[in-house]
Amino acid sequence: MPLRQTLDFLLYDWLHAQQLTGRPRFADHSRETFDAVLDTCERIAREKYAPHNRTLDIEEPRFDGEKVILPACSKEAYDAFAASGMLSAAQDYAIGGMQLPYTVESAAHTFFAMASVSMGSGMLTVGNANLLMVHGTELQKQVFALNEFSGRWSGTMCLSEPQAGSSLSDIVTRAVPDGEGFENDPLGPRYRLTGNKMWISAGEHELTENIIHLVLAKIPGPDGKIIPGTKGISLFIVPKKLVDADGRLTGARNDVALAGLNHKLGWRGTTNTLLNFGEGKFKVDGRAGAVGYLVGRPHEGLRCMFHMMNEARIGVGMAAVMLGMAGYAASLEYAKNRPQGRPVGPAGKDPSRPQVRIIEHADIKRMLLAQKSYCEGALALALYCARLVDEQHTGEPDVANEARLLLEVLTPIAKSWPSEWCLEANSLAIQIHGGYGYTRDFPVEQYWRDNRLNMIHEGTHGIQAADLLGRKVRMEGGQGLELLAGRMRATMARAGSRADLAAYATALGEALTQVADATKAAWSTGDPAEALANAVPYMQAFGHTVIAWIWLDVALSVPANSNDPAHEGRLRAARYFFHYELPKIGAWLQVAASRDPTCADMPEEAF
Amino acid sequence: MPLRQTLDFLLYDWLHAQQLTGRPRFADHSRETFDAVLDTCERIAREKYAPHNRTLDIEEPRFDGEKVILPACSKEAYDAFAASGMLSAAQDYAIGGMQLPYTVESAAHTFFAMASVSMGSGMLTVGNANLLMVHGTELQKQVFALNEFSGRWSGTMCLSEPQAGSSLSDIVTRAVPDGEGFENDPLGPRYRLTGNKMWISAGEHELTENIIHLVLAKIPGPDGKIIPGTKGISLFIVPKKLVDADGRLTGARNDVALAGLNHKLGWRGTTNTLLNFGEGKFKVDGRAGAVGYLVGRPHEGLRCMFHMMNEARIGVGMAAVMLGMAGYAASLEYAKNRPQGRPVGPAGKDPSRPQVRIIEHADIKRMLLAQKSYCEGALALALYCARLVDEQHTGEPDVANEARLLLEVLTPIAKSWPSEWCLEANSLAIQIHGGYGYTRDFPVEQYWRDNRLNMIHEGTHGIQAADLLGRKVRMEGGQGLELLAGRMRATMARAGSRADLAAYATALGEALTQVADATKAAWSTGDPAEALANAVPYMQAFGHTVIAWIWLDVALSVPANSNDPAHEGRLRAARYFFHYELPKIGAWLQVAASRDPTCADMPEEAF
Numbered sequence A, B: 001m002p003l004r005q006t007l008d009f010l011l012y013d014w015l016h017a018q019q020l021t022g023r024p025r026f027a028d029h030s031r032e033t034f035d036a037v038l039d040t041c042e043r044i045a046r047e048k049y050a051p052h053n054r055t056l057d058i059e060e061p062r063f064d065g066e067k068v069i070l071p072a073c074s075k076e077a078y079d080a081f082a083a084s085g086m087l088s089a090a091q092d093y094a095i096g097g098m099q100l101p102y103t104v105e106s107a108a109h110t111f112f113a114m115a116s117v118s119m120g121s122g123m124l125t126v127g128n129a130n131l132l133m134v135h136g137t138e139l140q141k142q143v144f145a146l147n148e149f150s151g152r153w154s155g156t157m158c159l160s161e162p163q164a165g166s167s168l169s170d171i172v173t174r175a176v177p178d179g180e181g182f183e184n185d186p187l188g189p190r191y192r193l194t195g196n197k198m199w200i201s202a203g204e205h206e207l208t209e210n211i212i213h214l215v216l217a218k219i220p221g222p223d224g225k226i227i228p229g230t231k232g233i234s235l236f237i238v239p240k241k242l243v244d245a246d247g248r249l250t251g252a253r254n255d256v257a258l259a260g261l262n263h264k265l266g267w268r269g270t271t272n273t274l275l276n277f278g279e280g281k282f283k284v285d286g287r288a289g290a291v292g293y294l295v296g297r298p299h300e301g302l303r304c305m306f307h308m309m310n311e312a313r314i315g316v317g318m319a320a321v322m323l324g325m326a327g328y329a330a331s332l333e334y335a336k337n338r339p340q341g342r343p344v345g346p347a348g349k350d351p352s353r354p355q356v357r358i359i360e361h362a363d364i365k366r367m368l369l370a371q372k373s374y375c376e377g378a379l380a381l382a383l384y385c386a387r388l389v390d391e392q393h394t395g396e397p398d399v400a401n402e403a404r405l406l407l408e409v410l411t412p413i414a415k416s417w418p419s420e421w422c423l424e425a426n427s428l429a430i431q432i433h434g435g436y437g438y439t440r441d442f443p444v445e446q447y448w449r450d451n452r453l454n455m456i457h458e459g460t461h462g463i464q465a466a467d468l469l470g471r472k473v474r475m476e477g478g479q480g481l482e483l484l485a486g487r488m489r490a491t492m493a494r495a496g497s498r499a500d501l502a503a504y505a506t507a508l509g510e511a512l513t514q515v516a517d518a519t520k521a522a523w524s525t526g527d528p529a530e531a532l533a534n535a536v537p538y539m540q541a542f543g544h545t546v547i548a549w550i551w552l553d554v555a556l557s558v559p560a561n562s563n564d565p566a567h568e569g570r571l572r573a574a575r576y577f578f579h580y581e582l583p584k585i586g587a588w589l590q591v592a593a594s595r596d597p598t599c600a601d602m603p604e605e606a607f
Helices: A003-014 A017-022 A031-058 A072-083 A102-119 A123-135 A138-149 A301-337 A362-394 A397-438 A444-455 A461-472 A475-496 A502-522 A535-556 A565-593 B003-014 B017-022 B031-058 B072-083 B102-119 B123-135 B138-149 B301-337 B362-394 B397-438 B444-455 B461-472 B475-496 B502-522 B528-532 B535-556 B565-593
Strands: A153-158 A174-177 A190-201 A210-218 A233-239 A241-243 A249-253 A256-261 A272-277 A290-295 B153-158 B174-177 B190-201 B210-218 B233-239 B241-243 B249-253 B256-261 B272-277 B290-295
Touching: A003 A017, A003 A031, A003 A102, A003 A362, A003 A535, A003 A565, A017 A031, A017 A102, A017 A362, A031 A072, A031 A102, A031 A444, A072 A102, A102 A301, A102 A362, A123 A138, A123 A153, A123 A210, A123 A290, A123 A301, A138 A153, A138 A210, A138 A233, A153 A190, A153 A301, A190 A210, A190 A233, A210 A241, A210 A272, A210 A290, A210 A301, A233 A241, A233 A301, A301 A362, A301 A397, A301 A444, A362 A397, A362 A535, A362 A565, A362 B461, A362 B535, A397 A444, A397 A461, A397 A475, A397 A535, A397 B444, A444 B397, A444 B444, A461 A475, A461 A535, A461 B362, A475 A502, A475 A535, A502 A535, A502 A565, A535 A565, A535 B362, A565 B565, B003 B017, B003 B031, B003 B102, B003 B362, B003 B535, B003 B565, B017 B031, B017 B102, B017 B362, B031 B072, B031 B102, B031 B444, B072 B102, B102 B301, B102 B362, B123 B138, B123 B153, B123 B210, B123 B290, B123 B301, B138 B153, B138 B210, B138 B233, B153 B190, B153 B301, B190 B210, B190 B233, B210 B241, B210 B272, B210 B290, B210 B301, B233 B241, B233 B301, B301 B362, B301 B397, B301 B444, B362 B397, B362 B535, B362 B565, B397 B444, B397 B461, B397 B475, B397 B535, B461 B475, B461 B528, B461 B535, B475 B502, B475 B535, B502 B528, B502 B535, B502 B565, B535 B565
Parallel strands: A153 A210, A174 A210, B153 B210, B174 B210
Antiparallel strands: A174 A190, A190 A272, A190 A290, A210 A233, A233 A290, A241 A249, A256 A272, B174 B190, B190 B272, B190 B290, B210 B233, B233 B290, B241 B249, B256 B272
């Protein structure tokens, strides 16, 4: 099934995205304008991204001592993407945007992620600029955000440090006021930053004229000491090249230097860097220290940054989905064309008959159907989340608040589930190719390597799970979980009256009860260490339950008695998920519900 | 836990390998001689293999038009390995062997696989020579096998062809008698071979003076046509360089030419080749056609080759295990040393306290314990199978026959289970490293890539599953399965009387019943297409049940009330497996038992 056909069904037949045009913000839009955006992105991805995916893997970024060299195709793809206007698709008309619903924007981005995930499609730049649109001053928006939306400059987020990985309370990058009058700089209170930032994606390259780093750092107190913990963290704009209040380059470099490129297992089209801020390599006004402009108020940096990180989590989930879809498409194509072996049973025992194509073997079909159910199910979830973002931003207050709460609960799933199961899909795509899948002559091994990143960045699996069970299912009195359960029950009620789906409604109801019971049981002693000891298995079960629900809901949008094979395919994928996958949750929930201490109590010396 | 300590426990405390010295074949051996072999292999692996594992990955084999170039460390490692005598460790004293039990030989090989799996430790060479010792003539043994055991020459197995992958009945390599008197060549009936062989590991290199290919080919009938199917397949010795009856190189090349190197995702230290036989690049006596000497009788080639393939399957399983162990060791080391974050709960909320090492987090412990339970459990199974090989070869007739049947049933598990779950272990090892695990600065990403091969070569997962459910559990009236069940019941009976293990005995009993029931249910209609439609999930459940049994049996060898942390670790790993893993079998068995047609019936156009 071509991606476009799947998107059309999910967007219009299932999520009714066309109804969004009834809202004032999207009133100028129509299905035609939505389709035009999808057409454009599909074309750019086909022409500028897909042909170069292997090139990015082979011609890894390298530093020549002055510049980071990327293959020429990177620049061409970036320019075509920026020229499409997609960087500012969601923005107001007033600043050159399209006022496109996030649902459609997300769908449009799938083409790029599937064609070449590490070529990048500006996720960090858009997230960076979006943050500034919310938390920046008017001039910060004008100078920094708008130049990012136009594609002239790109953006990063600089959180991690070598000694502090995911533990942001332990960052030690310092920001001190930049001399007298530091508060009066038109671009914002001016500081000098010193410290090292690790794992910075797109931290150095020549794709754009400038790079706008958003940097977390601590402002020391009067005693010169930094405040321990996350409370002391502030947020700064640190441009690679200094700019004036009109957005012109001053000609001077800021004191931000590349300390090293990470050499990665995959996702090689995007540079990943260690950056030194303020080590004195590029002195500004004769002094070491990277110039940074405060965003928002001091000590509120983390709150601002979390805004960006939530978007990033959904984006990572979607990237994982699309890598899965790429592997599914490649292995489906291979299976349809590769002759090998004969059917099981008497007919297959006659070697004088020609070999059959491997798609005729049951186990190959199993591996294809598993991929379809993982990837299309996860794609549906990702688009559902995107639809919630639109509800949150443009719905009536009650609906918007519900959407916000649902997103809180679903975000860790939208990030973690595809990163685990669409990676598994990529492994199945390799398996279908047999030995060929293990060679670099076919694309599937690269998808698998690229996808392995997604369980790590923007918060590891363990961090997502702690967020889900430790915070999201309990926040605001457990309202988010209750809302989600309500949505599931509504789906079950509709499915209960359809003969072909009623059994799945029952199964989903049982799964939901098990998840709810496990949530209570995990927290029954009130001890976070006990509750969270098995947070990952809990999240795995939660995710499987969510995807089962999504599939049941998608199946309800398939007309009964349709002859369309695409519809048959969706019903089959749903059936696969209910028969083969949902029953797995028992094993995961059992350890969460019993607060099983087998792992947590393991003595270190016994490993 | 250092590998040696684990091996010592499994070999001596669990499998009682020292009892083998009571048998005539091993009468000169003692625990001391066994230990000396382990010491030697451990040292060579540490000195010649481990330091170069990344080099092999970076300096992939390349063909300069004449020779295949490998990094220098490959030759040094090969020479050290050959000098150790391990290639002929299992052989008779009379031909220079050590008469070492296979159990100890297998244990000794683990050091090499863990240090650098793709450096190779002669598995194919030994398998090749072993086959000739069984099926070859006296002179074939003398000239070919002995020169392989000495390390002077190396060996390959050439089965697959580009158009025939795993479907051996479709090979088209032809072998025709090499002129008059072809039957009288002292090295065996002489043929000329023509055809292309794909996926040939170690098919070309300069590590040894010569390479002895064992090649499957078809001898045409009087009408010049080859017989369809596997029945027409014969086996030939095809040396890369021609040799005389005294084993001297004649100075002439045989007509075997490298057509290409495969560029692989991992396992790069071993060349993988496409070989052209008889294309005329190296004419022999002025004519194209690779000279090959028939092994055994015409048309019985596959039977001979299967001998080698069974050994190879157990070897692949062991390789997967040891890659898993390598990742476990690396991630344990990392987790013990990397400070990051603070404990869950009130104490962790004070950012002025120092960060803890990540091994103190429950989720990291979970990922370590999962690796331990997968890898040490699979290592135990592999050694158990090796012990069965010794029983088969040196036990009393009844015991030997039982061992043979048990091996038939366990071989697909010993191959498939580690290739799936020790790969998962490698993914967990990456996860523990966080972003660092995704870089090539740490070894774990390479282990994961290397290990992905093991679900593919020597018969894919799908082929192992069809072998298990289609043949092994039913052969000889289901005796193999019944024998295995008997061994499991014996373990349960012993465990039933130990307070700490009785519950696991009960759980294992239930699992065994489920597996037995599913086996019957899958075959209840007698239709192979229905029975085998879900053979892979069946095999997954079967494998988990086997590993649960192995862990319970291992746990029984742990003395009660021991203070040794290694013993505590084994009991914990067993507990992990029973709590977290064994409950997964229900979901897998359900589809096998119900002969679920969801996948098999999927219409192609619905994908």
